[in-house]
Amino acid sequence: MNVSMFALLIGIPLVSSPVVYLFGRLTSRAEVLNRQGWIVRALALLAVTATWWPFVNLWLEFQAGGKRLFTNVESIWIQLDGLTFLLAAMVLTLGTLAILFSGRYMAGEIGEEKYYAMLLAMIGLMIGLGCANDLFNLWVWFEAMAVSSYLLVAFYREQPGSLEAGMKYVVQSAVGSVLALLGVALVLAQTGTLDMDQIQLMVGTMKLNHLGLLAAGALFFIGFGVKVAMVPLHTWLPDAHSQAPSGISAMLSGVVIEAGLVAMLRALSTLTGFALSWGWLLLGFGALNMLYGNLLALQQVQVKRMLAFSSLSHIGYILMGLGIALVSGQAAGAQGASFHLFTHMLMKGLAFLAVGAAMYALFHEQGIHRPLVAHDLNGISTRYPWVALSLSIALLALGGLPPLAGFMSKWQIFVAGFQSGNGWLMGFVVFAALNSVLSLAYYAPLVNRMYRCVSATSVKKGSAAISWTLQLPLLLLALAVVVLGLFPSLMNWLTEPAGAALMSIFK
Amino acid sequence: MNLITLIVIVVACLLGVGLYGLLITRNLIKIVIVLQLLVKAVVLAFVAAGKVSGHPGIGESVAATVIVADTVVAAVALALAVQVRMRLGTLDIPKISSLRG
Numbered sequence: 001m002n003v004s005m006f007a008l009l010i011g012i013p014l015v016s017s018p019v020v021y022l023f024g025r026l027t028s029r030a031e032v033l034n035r036q037g038w039i040v041r042a043l044a045l046l047a048v049t050a051t052w053w054p055f056v057n058l059w060l061e062f063q064a065g066g067k068r069l070f071t072n073v074e075s076i077w078i079q080l081d082g083l084t085f086l087l088a089a090m091v092l093t094l095g096t097l098a099i100l101f102s103g104r105y106m107a108g109e110i111g112e113e114k115y116y117a118m119l120l121a122m123i124g125l126m127i128g129l130g131c132a133n134d135l136f137n138l139w140v141w142f143e144a145m146a147v148s149s150y151l152l153v154a155f156y157r158e159q160p161g162s163l164e165a166g167m168k169y170v171v172q173s174a175v176g177s178v179l180a181l182l183g184v185a186l187v188l189a190q191t192g193t194l195d196m197d198q199i200q201l202m203v204g205t206m207k208l209n210h211l212g213l214l215a216a217g218a219l220f221f222i223g224f225g226v227k228v229a230m231v232p233l234h235t236w237l238p239d240a241h242s243q244a245p246s247g248i249s250a251m252l253s254g255v256v257i258e259a260g261l262v263a264m265l266r267a268l269s270t271l272t273g274f275a276l277s278w279g280w281l282l283l284g285f286g287a288l289n290m291l292y293g294n295l296l297a298l299q300q301v302q303v304k305r306m307l308a309f310s311s312l313s314h315i316g317y318i319l320m321g322l323g324i325a326l327v328s329g330q331a332a333g334a335q336g337a338s339f340h341l342f343t344h345m346l347m348k349g350l351a352f353l354a355v356g357a358a359m360y361a362l363f364h365e366q367g368i369h370r371p372l373v374a375h376d377l378n379g380i381s382t383r384y385p386w387v388a389l390s391l392s393i394a395l396l397a398l399g400g401l402p403p404l405a406g407f408m409s410k411w412q413i414f415v416a417g418f419q420s421g422n423g424w425l426m427g428f429v430v431f432a433a434l435n436s437v438l439s440l441a442y443y444a445p446l447v448n449r450m451y452r453c454v455s456a457t458s459v460k461k462g463s464a465a466i467s468w469t470l471q472l473p474l475l476l477l478a479l480a481v482v483v484l485g486l487f488p489s490l491m492n493w494l495t496e497p498a499g500a501a502l503m504s505i506f507k
Numbered sequence: 508m509n510l511i512t513l514i515v516i517v518v519a520c521l522l523g524v525g526l527y528g529l530l531i532t533r534n535l536i537k538i539v540i541v542l543q544l545l546v547k548a549v550v551l552a553f554v555a556a557g558k559v560s561g562h563p564g565i566g567e568s569v570a571a572t573v574i575v576a577d578t579v580v581a582a583v584a585l586a587l588a589v590q591v592r593m594r595l596g597t598l599d600i601p602k603i604s605s606l607r608g
């Protein structure tokens with residue numbers, strides 16, 4: 001087994017994180033980076049781009065062997081399976097684009113080098129989270145990832161809203177991880193091991209305390225559920241997503257909550273024999289998330305808050321896809337959920353970055369710090385056509401209009417529900433489809449505002465042009481959303497192994 | 508009453524005090540202290556779990572790691588509390604909340 005590639009995949013971002021920080025500190029004495037600041041940005045971009053190299057190498061090896069890859073450091077084993085690759089691909093795609101975008105967006109902010117250091121650390125830790133093959137190891141990656149995201153949410157430390165969001169996030173997330181850890185302790189008490197494969201074997205073969213295992217599963221659900229933002233454990237999410245810098249909002253919504261979901265699934269999968277109960281629970285939470293997220297999003301005035309609530313409803317679709325897979329025992333639902341994980345990353349990343357670009361042109365360049373409300377988008381297409389176009393693509397894809405990517409991934413989940421032939425599952429699918437229509441009620445008016453309204457005063461006062469480093473990530477993501485909508489089978493190489501891996505861990 | 512039963516009772520008490528404290532506390536520093544109580548309950552639970560399952564080494568090493576990981580969280584939370592006090596002039600939660608909906 002190729003240990004060095006494994007080490008590079010997790011190690012490049014993690015090691016470059018302190019290097020970037022130290023470099024920024026050593027080259028400029030002031031709080032704001034000086035003219036050499038571009039080296040810090042370039043280093044961060046280089047580090048995340050370099051991480052693609054071990055990823056591709058490991059992928060080729062995984063393709064050739066067709067089995068899970070393992071490696072160990074002393075007695076700690078880490079693994080790579082389809083689910084790991086899905087998470088790593090999502091993290092690297094959005095991470096690369098977010099760092100490229102932040103180069104201009106964050107330029108001149110206080111503590112810019114810390115931003116890149118924490119972002120790189122978060123990328124490395126999320127990839128590590130996907131690789132964990134040990135319950136406690138999983139928790140450590142999860143907690144470390146959470147700490148780096150706390151610091152990024154509270155990055156604008158001079159703004160009261162940002163501090164408040166950070167504090168809420170820290171407290172809720174910390175309680176969640178304590179509960180998840182208690183679940184790990186319960187499993188340890190009953191099986192005497194922390195290795196996931198061994199726990200599965202023990203739970204499958206021995207007569208263990210049924211109630212104790214169910215309690216552990218419930219603790220995993222609640223504990224990791226805080227990070228996944230399952231209603232009613234979601235209250236930190238709208239604040240954190242709307243107050244963070246836009247690049248971080250994209251990362252939080254596109255990959256961090258999904259990383260929490262991967263952690264939850266891995267932990268739950270060790271308790272074999274309860275897959276059916278977990279499946280129904282996921283379906284229930286999925287339906288709740290969809291309805292609640294959509295209803296709250298309808299009331300929002302701030303665009304970033306609206307997008308945050310729409311993340312809640314999209315997590316609902318993903319949970320539903322997983323629930324369908326677990327209840328019906330067919331891989332189609334899991335594959336649909338994996339595809340929706342990926343397309344949601346593209347769409348929501350695009351939406352947050354496009355809103356960020358608009359905020360940069362309208363407010364940040366003028367030295368204003370205030371949230372972007374729906375009214376500010378009026379007539380934005382006349383001055384910033386590319387931003388308006390990419391934001392429209394993102395919003396319509398999120399609403400599920402064909403032929404965009406969001407439609408295709410929802411469609412896969414719906415088809416999986418109908419193929420199962422279970423009346424209850426079909427009911428859930430109909431409910432989800434109706435919710436999808438409901439969600440257009442808040443996406444479509446924004447598109448209307450951008451193209452058909454008279455320009456708002458804030459748009460008229462905005463800067464003359466938007467630099468290409470802000471627009472390039474938007475155009476790449478918009479292109480991906482359109483192409484994946486037309487040719488959804490292009491992602492089968494990633495989603496098929498991920499779906500299969502999900503089914504095999506819940507055997 | 509043997510040692511394990513005693514430890515389980517202590518863990519349950521700490522968890523109960525911690526969760527109740529989370530509900531009634533309004534001061535940010537006290538919230539961090541309450542979180543510490545919860546984590547200490549889990550650390551104790553790991554030591555007990557290792558002993559019950561017959562692998563005390565695993566439980567103890569995990570407990571030591573949890574203490575480290577949790578100190579990081581406490582440090583971040585306290586740093587945020589310091590910033591809140593500096594920028595907003597108060598540590599009282601109802602007074603700092605402005606985000607709604």
